[in-house]
Amino acid sequence: MWETIIQITPHAVAFTIPLLVVSLGGLYSERSGVVNIGLEGFMIVGMFAGALTVATLAPSMQGAAVWLGLLMAVLVGAVFALLHAFACVTLNANQVISGTAINMVAGALTTYLARNITGSGNIVIPIALPRQNLAYLADIPIIGEMFFTRAYATTLLVLVILAVSTVLLYRTRFGLRLRACGENPHAADAAGINIYRMRYIAVAISGALASLGGAIFLVTIAGEYSGTAGGLGFLALAALIFGQWKPLGLLGATFFFGLASTVANVSRILPYLAHIPDIVLQTFPYVVTLLALVAFSRSSQAPKALGEPYDKGRR
Amino acid sequence: MRLISKTFAVSLGAIGLGLIAGAILMLVTGNNPLAGYFHLFRGGLMNIERFGNSLASSTALILTGLSVAFAFKTGLFNIGASGQMLMGGLLASAVGLYVPWPRPLLLLAMFLAASIGGGAWGALPGWLKVKFNVHEVVSTIMMNWIAFWTVSYVVPRYLRDIFMETESRRIPAEASLRTEWLTDLFQGSYINLGLVLAIAAVAVVAFLLERTVLGYELKAVGHNKHAAQAAGIDIDQRMVTSMAIAGALAGLGGFVFYAGYSVNIQIGILPAQGFDGIAVALLASSSPWGVWGAATFFGILHTGKGFMNAMTAIPPTIADTIIATIIYFAATSILIETVWDKYSKRREQRSPRRGRPSPEQEVK
Structure with a gap:
């Protein structure tokens, strides 16, 4: 049993990391009061931008191209998110419809561009991120062996983003203001906060992180852009809800989901897991999210003004 | 006037804005938008067979569009049409593959199976909403992926093709909605009885919404929940009913797609028609007859894109990009509304002078 856990944890972690950063992206947007079901779309944009950058630069730059690909994904994601912000914040559009449009535009537009570039619509990256033992962290007993040996450097990057986000959202003036926009925008406005600007920033960060998640998924697991993120963005959305819109909740939820998905993938080769039907493990994240919604229906931690366009004139 | x-x-x-965005995209990628659109529409309309294919492409869209529109009328957002479509298609395919009944009876059984599958997949989020205050947008998204994995589990185990693990067996001819006279009438196109079913569904939904007490009550809940409740309408029960009917409509979309347009059901795909249905409902502003029109338009785009790709260097995904952009512009319709209001206000100010002269002018 223990051996199995040691064996599958690196795979679970590899799957958890992109999921975690995408759901962190969702956290920024939703904490500011803007529903973001476009996470899947931002991931696709990130995968496209990352794949194109890595494929173009890899011959001349080798390993550095991967990191430039991640950087490019962040930039493109932030710019693409302005579409969502413009609709939701400036035009008071229905945020769910805008998010749906984002998902569809992202998939169709990037596939269109990819087909213009490569002809097939797929962009294979010639090099991926290597697995390595992370300095110092790998030496920690047990935890180091489980999480930081044969790990990707992006694991560390995302954990840093998680830590920074937690501090940013809960320990700084910026974070307090951002959360105020999602809880009670009228009070925030009265206190002199520019709701529109805060929400623009939050949605842009959201797009940047979700897009980064897509690119991390690309360079660690997927290996190619093929016009889809396979529903990972929706899984991250489920994690955001299951984690009740809190950074540490997201860490727990995404690891939980990552583990379930990994076990689902390896259950056929592990004898004592073989009797669990795949369907139970694969639908597990969505079912527990529904159950969590039912369980927390009276005490949901969702931002109070989530999904409501800000109307200055209403009191 | x-x-x-x-x-x-x-x-x-x-x-219009969607088409302009598509044209800009074609220009940016070095293609000629005029040639692109010419071949896109020609590909969907140029002969009877292709027009039949356009109608066949529109069939599932009519039903998913109706599904989304119907829920909209009750103030609910059904983003789960894809999952409902999958469950309807799965149950219909299972009945079609396993039940050896004569054709009319078999098709009726598949019709019922699809409505039940989709209906249940819609009713559950409705029930969760009224009972536990779970927002239907979130729950229908979860239900989509539960359906996705359910199909991935059931098809390879119970319905699988001999050669392909990722597809079900082909349904027998008795279980298919394709029928000789329609295929012949449209010179060998994919068109099938599903279109008749879809148009009948449009008529039934229009009648239900405009001419029945249930329809009136559903719309009342959509307009103002509190007023509806004060008027003695059981709003909880009406919302579940609305989601069940919306789900059943999308389930029928699965029936006409997997047993009419296609000949089997595949795993690993969340059907795009479910999301395109949102676009259809938005363009139609939820009117049932408008849904038919919007779905036909999208059907032409979907059928024409392959022809356009064959005649020009433009990738077929331009059609999906245009549809996606149209949704974005429909979501931001306030832009268009502002322009419209400005224009009509100016016209109203101008009209007295243009029409009958005002008393003052007559005096002069």
Whole structure:
């Protein structure tokens, strides 16, 4: 049993990391009061931008191209998110419809561009991120062996983003203001906060992180852009809800989901897991999210003004 | 007197902006948009067979569009049409593959199976909403992926093709909605009885919404929940009913797609028709007959894209990009509405002078 856990944890972690950063992206947007079901779309944009950058630069730059690909994904994601912000914040559009449009535009537009570039619509990256033992962290007993040996450097990057986000959202003036926009925008406005600007920033960060998640998924697991993120963005959305819109909740939820998905993938080769039907493990994240919604229906931690366009004139 | 209503103008505006965005995209990628659009529409309309294919492509869209529109009328957002479509298609396929009944009876059984599968997949989020206050947008998204994995589990185990693990067996001819006279009439196109079913569904939904007590009550809940409740309508029960009917409509979309347009059901795909249905409902501003029109338009785009790709260097995904952009512009319809209001206000100010001269002018 223990051996199995040691064996599958690196795979679970590899799957958890992109999921975690995408759901962190969702956290920024939703904490500011803007529903973001476009996470899947931002991931696709990130995968496209990352794949194109890595494929173009890899011959001349080798390993550095991967990191430039991640950087490019962040930039493109932030710019693409302005579409969502413009609709939701400036035009008071229905945020769910805008998010749906984002998902569809992202998939169709990037596939269109990819087909213009490569002809097939797929962009294979010639090099991926290597697995390595992370300095110092790998030496920690047990935890180091489980999480930081044969790990990707992006694991560390995302954990840093998680830590920074937690501090940013809960320990700084910026974070307090951002959360105020999602809880009670009228009070925030009265206190002199520019709701529109805060929400623009939050949605842009959201797009940047979700897009980064897509690119991390690309360079660690997927290996190619093929016009889809396979529903990972929706899984991250489920994690955001299951984690009740809190950074540490997201860490727990995404690891939980990552583990379930990994076990689902390896259950056929592990004898004592073989009797669990795949369907139970694969639908597990969505079912527990529904159950969590039912369980927390009276005490949901969702931002109070989530999904409501800000109307200055209403009191 | 206005020639067209504001909602219709908004829809036309969204389509126009979507087409302009598509044209810009074609230009940026070094293609000729005029040639692109010419071949795109020609591909969907140029002969009877292709027109039949356009109608066949529109069939599932009519039903998913109706599904989304129906829920909209009750103030609910059904983003789960894809999952409902999958469950309807899965149950219909299972019945079609396993039940050896004569054709009319078999098709009826598949019809019922699809409605039940989709209906249940819609009713559950409705129930979760009224009972536990779970937002239907979130729950229907979860239900989509539960359906996705359910199909991935069931098809390879119970319905699988001998050679392909990722597809079900082909349904027998008795279980298919394709029928000789329609295929012949449209010279060998994919068109099938599903279109008849879809148009009948449009008529039934229009009748239900406009001429029945249930329809009136559903719309009342959509307009103002509190007023509806004060008027003695059981709003909880009506919301579940609305989601169940919306789900059943999308389930039928699965029936006509997997047993009419296609010949089997595949795993690993969340059908795009479910999301395109949102676009259809938005363009139609939830009117059932408008849904038919919008779905036909998208059907032409979907059928024409392959022809366009064959005749020009433009990738077929331009059609999906245009549809996606149209949704974005429909979501931001306030832009178009503002322009429309400005224009009509100016016209109203101008009209007295243009029409009958005002008393002052007559004096002069």
